[in-house]
Amino acid sequence: MQEPSLRGDLSLRTCLETSELFYQDLLGYKPEQTSLKEIPRKQWGKFTTQRGFDFKSSGVYLPRNQTAIIQEGDSIGLFHEYFGHGLYCEQSLTGRNLVELERKLLEEETLEFNGREFTLEDLKRFRQRNQTFQELDDFRKEHLTQYELFAIWTEHLLSGEFGLRDEFGKRYDSFGKEDREVIDSAIGFSNQFGNLAAFYTFGLRKVQDQKRLLKLSQEIFGKKLDRTRSVLHFGSGKPFSDVDLFVVSSDIQSTYDPWLDVRAYKPEDIERGIEVLNPMVTDPIMVGSLVEGDEDYLATQKRRILSQPVTENAIRFSLDEYGIEMKRAGDNSLGRYLQEKNLRSAKTFLTNALALKNGDKVLTFNGLVEYSRALSRNGKFIELKGGIE
Numbered sequence: 001m002q003e004p005s006l007r008g009d010l011s012l013r014t015c016l017e018t019s020e021l022f023y024q025d026l027l028g029y030k031p032e033q034t035s036l037k038e039i040p041r042k043q044w045g046k047f048t049t050q051r052g053f054d055f056k057s058s059g060v061y062l063p064r065n066q067t068a069i070i071q072e073g074d075s076i077g078l079f080h081e082y083f084g085h086g087l088y089c090e091q092s093l094t095g096r097n098l099v100e101l102e103r104k105l106l107e108e109e110t111l112e113f114n115g116r117e118f119t120l121e122d123l124k125r126f127r128q129r130n131q132t133f134q135e136l137d138d139f140r141k142e143h144l145t146q147y148e149l150f151a152i153w154t155e156h157l158l159s160g161e162f163g164l165r166d167e168f169g170k171r172y173d174s175f176g177k178e179d180r181e182v183i184d185s186a187i188g189f190s191n192q193f194g195n196l197a198a199f200y201t202f203g204l205r206k207v208q209d210q211k212r213l214l215k216l217s218q219e220i221f222g223k224k225l226d227r228t229r230s231v232l233h234f235g236s237g238k239p240f241s242d243v244d245l246f247v248v249s250s251d252i253q254s255t256y257d258p259w260l261d262v263r264a265y266k267p268e269d270i271e272r273g274i275e276v277l278n279p280m281v282t283d284p285i286m287v288g289s290l291v292e293g294d295e296d297y298l299a300t301q302k303r304r305i306l307s308q309p310v311t312e313n314a315i316r317f318s319l320d321e322y323g324i325e326m327k328r329a330g331d332n333s334l335g336r337y338l339q340e341k342n343l344r345s346a347k348t349f350l351t352n353a354l355a356l357k358n359g360d361k362v363l364t365f366n367g368l369v370e371y372s373r374a375l376s377r378n379g380k381f382i383e384l385k386g387g388i389e
């Protein structure tokens with residue numbers, strides 16, 4: 001964004017405004033509720049001591065009033081406190097939770113010390129026996145690594161945008177070996193999969209629109225994307241749900257992450273999937289939105305789905321898948337997240353089998369949910385389920 005030769009002229013205001021544009025373009029939002037306070041460098045020591053902050057710290061972020069306090073003109077501080085902790089507290093669930101707990105504590109402290117003078121010692125004593133403080137303390141301990149790592153990774157990201165990597169290097173060198181390893185792995189991840197993916201692994205809110213889904217696909221699939229028939233977006237697309245991508249490709253693999261669900265099918269698997277009216281294939285094709293790829297191919301597959309007759313083979317397929325998914329749902333070694341996912345898949349296949357047996361082509365997940373509700377309302381679902389088992 002900035003030529004290295006301009007580095008000396010880089011004002012904090014320019015850094016702030018340019019970074020905001022960068023965030024708006026990449027994520028679809030920028031810090032909004034965070035306020036920024038600059039303290040003259042000469043007064044920093046006095047300020048931190050008076051307020052009971054670590055005087056060695058280069059900046060401070062206060063979740064309770066969402067304020068980033070930095071030394072005058074310190075752009076690395078701006079990246080860390082304002083765009084790091086500030087954005088995290090606005091746009092991640094963990095950060096929002098932290099702010100909420102801090103506010104609750106603040107209310108209780110205000111009630112306790114209302115109108116009377118108190119020292120930092122008084123405050124400390126009050127906190128030691130306060131339930132909310134204990135809760136907050138535990139919460140902080142649990143999430144401190146992620147919270148801090150996000151801010152340091154942000155420093156790396158923005159220092160790169162402004163040609164200030166030397167500054168970041170100095171900070172980086174001050175960390176111990178173990179910390180550096182953690183930082184390296186976060187930087188390595190964003191180098192490999194892109195910045196958007198990195199924000200999402202940190203749990204930041206997702207704007208799941210065409211622009212970002214395309215960028216994400218380009219960054220995570222790389223050159224493989226050029227050889228891909230189509231990438232479709234399906235699923236809820238909610239701000240804190242995972243990103244569901246349906247990929248028709250011969251060389252992309254399916255992957256599951258808490259934030260990303262890539263379902264990859266080879267073109268021949270799509271054909272087979274349509275023949276047996278597999279909802280995992282028919283749903284994304286019928287209601288997914290095209291992120292990248294061939295519109296004609298997609299239109300052809302839709303027509304094939306609509307003209308595909310219901311066969312015994314298709315019913316058998318859904319029943320078999322139901323059995324497989326139920327078995328997985330009972331496998332404790334997979335962990336609860338995948339087990340629940342498998343249980344939902346099992347229900348989907350069972351409902352699909354029942355629908356197909358009735359001669360109904362439902363084709364979509366939402367349709368199948370409705371169908372299963374209708375079946376349980378008139379009591380047939382339990383009966384039929386019993387019959388199958």
Ligand SMILES: [Zn+2]
Pocket residue numbers: 080085148151
């Ligand atoms: Zn920090």
